[in-house]
Amino acid sequence: MTVELKNRARLLLQIALNNTQADFRDGQWEAIASLIEERSKLLVVQRTGWGKSLVYFLATRLLRDRGAGPTLLISPLLALMRNQIAAADRIGIKAATINSSNTDEWQLVKTQLLAGQIDVLLISPERLANEDFTNSILLPISQKIGLFAVDEAHCISDWGHDFRPDYRRIVRILQALPQNIPVLATTATANNRVVNDIIEQLSANLRVIRGNLIRESLQLQNIALGSSAARMAWLAEQLPNLPGSGIIYTLTIKDAERLANWLISQGIDAKTYHSNLENLERQTLEDQLLNSEIKALVATTALGMGFDKPDLGFVIHYQRPGSVVHYYQQVGRAGRAVEQAYGILLSGDEDDEITNYFIRTAFPPQAHTQEVLIALNQADNGLSVPQLEQELNFSKGKIDKVLKLLSLESPAPVSKQNSKWYATPVNYQPDSDKIERLTQIRHQEQDKMREYMGENKQCLMAFLAKELDDPNPTKCGKCAVCLGESLLPEIPSLEIVNQAIQYLRRCDIIIEPRKQWPSKAFLIYRYSGNIQPNLRAEAGRALSLWGDAGWGELVKLGKYRDNNFNDAVVEGAFEMIQRWQPEPFPTWVTCVPSLNRPELVPNFAQKLADRLNLPFKPVIRKINPTRPQKEMNNSYQQAHNLDGAFAIDTWEGIKGTVFLVDDMVDSRWTFTVIAALLRQGGSGSVFPLALSLNSLAD
Structure with missing residues (x-):
């Protein structure tokens, strides 16, 4: 039988x-x-x-x-x-x-x-x-x-x-x-x-x-290029020479979007794929890659487990993943049914910062779990997630994660009825030792990826297989280490690197205006419901992603080393405005005040106003101290932290359209609140302008 x-x-x-x-x-x-x-x-x-x-x-x-x-x-x-x-x-x-x-x-x-x-x-x-x-x-x-x-x-x-x-x-x-x-x-x-x-x-x-985890068709090579511009240049030069079509993985959505747009500007047919896209759009992109209708899909880990294109010619990582198993799972998409495919790991200066962020946010701290339980126990009629955001300074994602983990305990200390969560009579004690062990393991995995990327002298495929406990990790004979030479050139041309830098310096980022006030966040200003058009900020612009190879590094140095944004940054913002040409064009400039660093942004705003031949009027006063916005972890807390914080002085030209300047933009609530106050104070349209956007912001 x-x-x-x-x-x-x-x-x-x-x-x-x-x-x-x-x-x-x-x-x-x-x-x-x-x-x-x-x-x-x-x-x-x-x-x-x-x-x-x-x-x-x-x-x-x-x-x-x-x-x-x-x-x-x-x-x-x-x-x-x-x-x-x-x-x-x-x-x-x-x-x-x-x-x-x-x-x-x-x-x-x-x-x-x-x-x-x-x-x-x-x-x-x-x-x-x-x-x-x-x-x-x-x-x-x-x-x-x-x-x-x-x-x-x-x-x-x-x-x-x-x-x-x-x-x-x-x-x-x-x-x-x-x-x-x-x-x-x-x-x-x-x-x-x-x-x-x-x-x-x-x-x-x-x-x-x-079974054996060695992928015989896959040729591996590691290339360290700290600058994002250098990696962008390398990709622009090498992608046309690679076989078939493939995937380029990035660690953040914003990197995926900018990299794909750069490749398109270089004549390479690339598209962006990430979790914020609708299902139908993601399916269309998958089909285009499956049918080799595009050269590369620049993707986050949203394109991961289960995507199967047997003739995928290459998988390239724009940044270093956080673990060997992550890397093996992703690079293993290439070369399933072809004799030769490339797995290229690029590495940048920002890799550790991004990975550490993911490690920090992977598990809710014990204090967060206890605070959620305390809030639920004190509520007479349960709490929805938006209500928990009002009670606790945690991001919505962290609250969701705490509730999900608690609901999976047996017996569970929380239960959900309709949209509300309730505490149950269960004496719950979180396993803090286990969470600490898991966090240590994440850091050890990161160390192994650094070792793989660094001065590793052993076969790259065997290294990966060994870390996955393959019982027989043999040398592949095809990787750059086994061959003793580069599979692909490692240094991009200076000309293309400079083009990438110039692209980044012209790659303005749109700051979308917020359209709704969080419920009960503004008891002093009395803002609620939809933000009325006559109080709403216009779409703004950010000059850079924080720390990038365009303007981001100069902004970072100006903020934390020099306490001054130099003339090159002023010129960069001026040129961005020339590309932007907001309508109606502003007739004056103001800025977001700070009690901690009172001169930094006003000095920049004054220089920018001079360059634009516009008056600079610091009409926004900080009348109440607030906690730093970066410490506010959800939309309600970010907005509520600003309630009653600012007042507007008037001047004879306030009715004109205005540039509202700040150094960093994250949640957009500072711009949103001040724009509403300016409009109430009699100003025309308000165009936010920031020097840098936090690329890890929710």
Whole structure:
């Protein structure tokens, strides 16, 4: 029977791959047979491109042929779901998904699922938190499930690099299902620590099938170019010479947008991909890359797990990722079905600052957790997230993270009813030792990436495989270290670097005006509801991203070293205004006052006004001390901190349109409040102008 079953599975494999000569890779058939014949619980750790999805699709087809119920597949990203549904269709599997982008199809999917007409139901882990889904779909089919599959299983472990709290719910769901259901968990990026945690959570009987992680087609090289302009120049020169199309990863959305626009200006067909885009737009971009209609997709980690383009010619990192597992998972997208592909890691001066920011914000501090619980315990009728923002100086993201982690505890010290959260009578004690250990691990992972990027003399591929606890990390013979020479030139031409600097210096950043006041934030000024057009700031401009290779570094030095913005920055702002040409053009200049550094911004504003041949009038007075805006962590607190802080003096020319100048812009609330006060004081339109934008701002 096993030989007959294997032949049937091989035929399905060939149909799925559209290749009559295809055969199983080492370990694929063994995993499928174990699930079908032994109803095993498996963890498959195999390199990207090995074919982990084929294991659960072929197992599903063979189990369904035997009369088993549908497969429930937990999958973390919508992009991954789309690729999987297309692959399933080729071998006669009807797959469906219930997710936030197809709400109009939910009822049909539910009807077909309960009627046995769907073979695989794909859901995100977040769907498990939805009570209606659990009660109306999951419970009715729970006793009929034929295979329970968890893709990207490293997300289940908070030791892993992509921990997603909702993956914790998988453990509870699995415990409620019949114990004889075969279980398959798959990942390409789990070291021994993560593997052990997955085993501890899913099942002590979880059997591990682990393969070689060496990617034979991938050629690796590391290039340290501290300046963003140097990396931009390198990419402009080298991308046209690279095979096919590929991905360029950045650590921030703003870097992705600016880099893509720079490449377009250099005649390279590039697009931007990040989490702020609508699902339909992201799908269009994925399709364009899949069909090689663009040279490069400049992406954040939003384009990560599950995106599968077998002939991807290169993956380049504009900045250094925070961990080896992150890097391996991303660079492994390249070269799955081609003989040669490039994995190039660039590294910049800003890498540590960005990674440290992500480490600091990864886990809520114990104090934050306690303050959320105290606020909920003191509330008679629960609190919504906006109400918690009013009570606590935490970002909305941190509040959401605290509530999600607390809700996943068993028993949970919080519960949610409609839009409000309530404290439950549970004596909760956070595991602060574990959070400290996790934070230390993040820093150790960062150290390993520095080592990989630095004076590393061993094979680059073997280094990655060893850090992922590959049992046999052999030399690849293809990377820059193995060959003893550069795969690609490392130094960009000075001419293109200068072009990149000039591009950055002309790459003005739009400051979008805010349009709504936070509820109850302005008890003194009495602002509420929508910001009326006659009080609203106009769209403004920022000269740079903080610390960038255009104006950002000069602004940084002027603010913290020289306590003065030099004439070159003044000229840069003047030229930006010439490009901008706001209408109606301002007739005077004013600035945001500061009690801590009273001369810095006024001196700059005066020099800029002189250059524009406009009067400078410091009509804004700081009448109440406030905490620094950078210490305010959510929109309510940022706005409320400014309530009653400023007053406006009048002058004979106040009715004219005005430039409102500040050195830094982050939340935009300072500009928003002062613009409203100026308009109330009789001014014309208010155009905000900042020297730098915080690129890590929410």
